[in-house]
Amino acid sequence: GEDVEQSLFLSVREGDSSVINCTYTDSSSTYLYWYKQEPGAGLQLLTYIFSNMDMKQDQRLTVLLNKKDKHLSLRIADTQTGDSAIYFCAETIGAGTALIFGKGTTLSVSS
Amino acid sequence: DTAVSQTPKYLVTQMGNDKSIKCEQNLGHDTMYWYKQDSKKFLKIMFSYNNKELIINETVPNRFSPKSPDKAHLNLHINSLELGDSAVYFCASSQSLAGDKETQYFGPGTRLLVL
Numbered sequence: 001g002e003d004v005e006q007s008l009f010l011s012v013r014e015g016d017s018s019v020i021n022c023t024y025t026d027s028s029s030t031y032l033y034w035y036k037q038e039p040g041a042g043l044q045l046l047t048y049i050f051s052n053m054d055m056k057q058d059q060r061l062t063v064l065l066n067k068k069d070k071h072l073s074l075r076i077a078d079t080q081t082g083d084s085a086i087y088f089c090a091e092t093i094g095a096g097t098a099l100i101f102g103k104g105t106t107l108s109v110s111s
Numbered sequence: 112d113t114a115v116s117q118t119p120k121y122l123v124t125q126m127g128n129d130k131s132i133k134c135e136q137n138l139g140h141d142t143m144y145w146y147k148q149d150s151k152k153f154l155k156i157m158f159s160y161n162n163k164e165l166i167i168n169e170t171v172p173n174r175f176s177p178k179s180p181d182k183a184h185l186n187l188h189i190n191s192l193e194l195g196d197s198a199v200y201f202c203a204s205s206q207s208l209a210g211d212k213e214t215q216y217f218g219p220g221t222r223l224l225v226l
Contacts, residue, residue, distance in 0.1 A: 031213065037152075043201060043217035086152060092213060098144060098156035098167055099203075099215055 006089050006102035014111045018079045022072040022089030022102055029091040032065060033099065034074045037086045046074070046087075076107075084109045114138070115218035117202050123224045124192055132187045132221045134202030141207045142166075143185035144215060145177060148199040157200075160185050161207075192225045199223070 003025045012018045024032070033048040049056045049063045049072070056063045062075040076083055086104040093100070115136045124130055136143065144167075145157040159167035163179040174190040189196060202218040 033214070035217070042219040043154075043203075045214065045216060048214060088154065098159055098169075099146075099154075100156075101154040104152050104154075 004089055004091055004100055004102035006087075006105045008103065009106050009108070011108045011110065012079050014079060014081055014109055016079055018076040018083070018107055018109075020074045020076075020087050020089075020105045020107065022074075024070050024072065024089075024091050024100075026091065026093050026100075027067075027070065028093050029070075031092050032063075032072050033088075033090040033092075034061075034063065035088040035090060035101075037088065037104070039085075043088065079107075079109050081109045081111055083107060115202055115204050115216055117200075117218040117221050119221060120219065121222050121224075123226065125226055126192055126194060128192050129188070129190045130192060130223075131189070132200055132202075132223070134185045134187070134218055136183055136202075136204040136216075136218075138204060138206075138216065140204040140216075141182055142205045142213075143179065143182075144203040144205075145185065145187050146201040146203060146217075148201060148220070150198070154201070158185075158187075189223075194225050197223055197225045 005023045034046040035043045036046050060077045064073045086106050088104045089102040090099040118133045142161045144159045148154045157171050158177045160179045176188045179185045199220045201220045203215040205213050205215045
């Protein structure tokens with residue numbers, strides 16, 4: 001079955017890099033996504049990666065995909081207090097399917 | 112602004128009532144979704160419509176009935192509300208079902224509290 005796992009909490013200091021990890025079980029995943037949810041807010045799409053890519057960089061964000069190990073990570077460089085939020089990893093397993101979400105990683109950034 | 116919008120943002124109601132949540136997207140997308148986020152922040156798909164046609168219907172009580180009057184709108188009607196229905200309901204849309212056009216954009220959520 002489909003399952004997406006994330007660690008629940010990560011605490012970093014301002015200016016450090018944050019790395020949020022995610023593992024998934026379905027090898028037929030087509031796209032993998034990172035969403036950000038600030039307290040009391042909706043889900044903001046941060047970035048996504050197609051399953052035939054290894055890496056994608058977008059400003060302070062770097063996504064790494066290890067398809068063999070079914071491992072996805074999101075690296076945030078120079079983490080700021082405004083990055084404090086819940087980060088959700090999600091996958092789709094083909095056209096017309098819904099997003100399958102992990103339980104979210106709460107990132108806490110201290111100054 | 113181009114966006115996915117939902118109304119109301121907050122909904123407090125009594126058990127047994129019937130309520131509706133509305134969703135509209137002006138992104139020109141063909142596909143719309145409803146997700147439920149429980150108190151532990153876990154997100155799960157409920158329904159999906161493509162061009163007004165139901166394509167995903169997860170195991171959801173039949174008290175929940177989605178309605179898509181046109182492809183820009185997907186409303187969620189809930190009959191006989193129960194305490195366990197308290198959650199945040201998110202609407203989302205994607206351009207279509209295939210390839211990189213399946214990226215989903217979310218509304219701000221509707222926080223439902225059933226007393």
